[in-house]
Amino acid sequence: MKKRRVVIGVLGTVLDKRGKRANRFKKWRPTVGLCQQADFPIDRLELLHQPRDENMAQRLAEDVALLSPRTDVRPHTVTINDPWDFEEVYAAFLDFATHYPFDTENEEYLVHITTGTHVAQICWFLLTEARYLPASLLQTSPAPKDSSDEAIAAGKYSVIDLDLSRYSTLTSRFQHEQQQSVSFLKAGIETRNVTFNKLIDQIERVALRSCAPILLTGPTGAGKSFLAKRIFQLRQSRHRVDGKFVAINCATLRGDNAMSTLFGHVKGAFTGALTPRAGLLREANGGVLFLDEIAELGLDEQAMLLKAIEEKTFFPFGSDKEVHSDFQLIAGTHRDMRQWIAEGRFREDLYARINMWSFALPGLIQRREDIAPNVEYELGRFTREQQSQVRFDKEARERYLSFACSQQAVWRGNFRELSASITRTATLAEKGRITLAVVDEEIARLKAEWQTTGEATIINQEIDLFDQRQLETVLDVCRTSASLSEAGRMLFAVSRQKKANPNDADRLRKYLARFGLSWESIHRGT
Structure with missing residues (x-):
């Protein structure tokens, strides 16, 4: 009918x-x-x-x-x-x-x-x-x-x-705009790593739909600062923010300077406070505040930051009058936050507040298939900044990529280290050509840099071949893992099932200590 x-x-x-x-x-x-x-x-x-x-x-x-x-x-x-x-x-x-x-x-x-x-x-x-x-x-x-x-x-x-799905032109336009947004977050780099591409797609949706804090984790040099700035620019292009992007590395903050830098101070709040200061939180009002290495903040600063996030108000250092600031927080860290909380170094309530959207960025050696497009991006960036054309000779490019993508390449500094490497080769290029000689020199430099006093000395010690190969495997897993706990879970996936109270991180820490190594030293490359 x-x-x-x-x-x-x-x-x-x-x-x-x-x-x-x-x-x-x-x-x-x-x-x-x-x-x-x-x-x-x-x-x-x-x-x-x-x-x-x-x-x-x-x-x-x-x-x-x-x-x-x-x-x-x-x-x-x-x-x-x-x-x-x-x-x-x-x-x-x-x-x-x-x-x-x-x-x-x-x-x-x-x-x-x-x-x-x-x-x-x-x-x-x-x-x-x-x-x-x-x-x-x-x-x-x-x-x-x-x-x-x-x-x-x-x-x-x-x-x-x-139902816009019935409108093929509109649907195509929407998909194109979405792809453009994702491409924007990747700075136009045609990344090939499936896991990373899915991660960026999710970050793009969150960036445009949520004002809640975002936590970016991953090893140093994985691109947390770069991605935070791109998230802000994407939100700005869609009129989701009208303030500015304010960034600070929390590892550089100590004592009174930490309080003053973040929350501001009134005149006379401490010795040397001759004039009042607004602070970064107020400077970020209406915009985005990026706190890189947030795990390095002191516990007092963490408590004040929690109040500022939840209530959008806080007290400047030395003041009894609250001020207001409405900002979106993006935080970054290379630390194992659960371990940091267990050790009493980070407030669990603050972690719960900033962990609503948490994204773990993989290191460079976990994305070896993305090395080639990133090499092209870095070379293009050098060309634009220096306003000069630089290119690889064919054989030189093949030699560099073959090494960069191989297991020999450690890339402890991740994309930051790759960027420095390309900058060096481009700087040494004669008449705009990166030759085999330039590439071989750079490869030798990288190998020497990675032969650090910690790992190289231990591996070259007079230990059984069995122990040497085992240690090499452990080190490789540690380099590719985002945290000590993650590395432990990967290394002890089978034996841990037989333990009533497994503690993979502690087990791995004790193993490394046998050779005079630590998780921090491996990731610092010392």
Whole structure:
């Protein structure tokens, strides 16, 4: 059985006005013309109008009865004191929708958005899009001026289905814009690592939909600072922030300077405080505050930061007057935060607050397939900054990439170290050409750098070949893991199941200590 077609709309006090002459049937009046569409019959018209327009609504109903006898016009009196008051109009329409007896099994509904103020049209759209009205939008418009009198009076109509997936062009445009956003976060680098690409896709969605804190973890040089700045720029391009990007490495903050730098101070707060200082939190008001190496903050600063995040207020150092700052926090760290909390170095309540969106960035050797595109990016960046063309000779490029992607390449400094390496080769290039000789020199330099006094000395000791190979495996896992705990879980995945209270991190720490090594020394490369 075919469903009845029901249109809901408001009386157009200007366009629907009819006059008294017979030529009113030759004019385009949106609501009347809608009922004159031969291929789009209307079974019922729910017509909302103001109390003062009751007579006009009645005359319109009479005209519809003459032109479309099958259409049942049902006037509804709705009181709106100010038709330009968004809140009042939305509330009135919502009240109508809430009490209307929709029968979706037997009727299809359309909301006529041509008549009424712009505020009314916006409210109809919002209510329909939110499914308070189980309907599609219906738009009418005048016919071309050279049409017949009948066609001019009827005008044209179009149904707008809010299921955007049905609009191939819009869907394609949306997908393109989304891809552009993801590409923006990657600075246009065509990364190939599947895990990393999925991670960036998720970060892009969070960046545009949430103002909650974001925690970026991963080894030093993995790109946390770079990504934080790109997140801000993406949000800025979509008008999600109107403040600026403020960044600080918390490892550089100590004592009174930490409090003052972050929260500001009043004059005389401490020795040397000759003038007041606003502080970075207030400077980031309306924007994004990036606290790199947040795990290095002192416990007092952590407590104040927690209050600032939750309440958007805090006390400057030495002041008894609260100040306000509304910012989004992005935090970065290379530390194992669970271990830091267990050792009492980081507040668990603050961690819970900044850990709503946590993303672990992999190191360079976990993304070896992304080395080649990053080499091209770094070389292009050097070219732009120095305003000179530099390129690899074919064999030189193959030699460099072969080494850079091999197991010999440790890349302890991750992308920061790769960037420095490309900068060196580009700087030493003669006449804009990076030759085999330049590449071989750089490879030798990297190998020498990685032969650190810690690992190399231990591996070259007179120990059994079995122990040497075992240690090499452990070191390789440590380099590719984001934390001591993660490395321990990977190394002891089987034996840990047999222990009642496994502590992988402590077990690995004790193993490394046998050779005079520590997790920190491996990641510092010392």
